[in-house]
Amino acid sequence: MSVYLYAIAGAEAEVPAGGGLHGASVRAVRTPALSAVVSNAEGAESLTAESDLWDHELVVEQLMDDNDVLPVRFGTVLGDESEVERLLVDREDELKGALERVAGCVEVSVRAAILAPSNEHDTERPGSGTEYMQEALRRRLVAEHLSESIDRSLGPLARESRITPSADAGRTVTGAWLIDRGRLAEFRDRAAQLNADTEYAELVCTGPWPPYSFVGAGEG
């Protein structure tokens, strides 16, 4: 029976009470050092709905309430429980190191959208190639400035951070921060302050998330 894998945690982690994908009952596969939270993979052949994402996420979030946790990438299915055990044994050192890295922490996201300059509503006039290039350059400079500003303001609160330049022509900046659980309120306050202080962009903070962006192989 193939199994769907949600997350990896320490050996003592308790199994979340709620159901998993499509309501499947969730259980732990344990080794002396680690545990993996899994459910039967029936129905996991086709994971295409938004609710599937939330099914996965909620299992990991429940586990995160009381444990340090390594979220597993969505859609990971292993052949059977013995394969899960082998994974926990073969990669034990790496996985324990990864758990240490995120110990006591949660992930927070800040997504910033750069607002159009006030004269940009004038879009009916076809711009020249030069104007287009100037606008592209302006956007890039604004995005760089915003990245630096976000990093300066929020970076000192975090254990680690990753700021991603936008993939959409300088319109957004996205960042993830690994912060101690106890600093969540402080982080949100500072993000809200930064949003208020930044007239040319709108910042939205979400989380706490499991540390998806800070678990080694998933980065990049």
Add this chain to the structure above:
Amino acid sequence: MTPAGAPTAVAAQSRASLAAREVTLLDLLDRLLQGGIAIHGDITLAVADIDLVELSLSLVVGSTSLLGGTPTRGRIGAGRP
């Protein structure tokens, strides 16, 4: 009695919560599809296929305008929408 300004306020509120929901979903997609521990080897990757990719793209395209003018902070998307 309903204050005269209420309908507008309610509309603004629901726009803001729509934006909050979509931003949360975008953050969720980023994390679940690109983050997390990648398990290689003798495993089958279940299909997180085109529907989710399309959902992701439509959200990315929409996110800039959704964000503009609808500041939302703090924990949003605490669970299933």
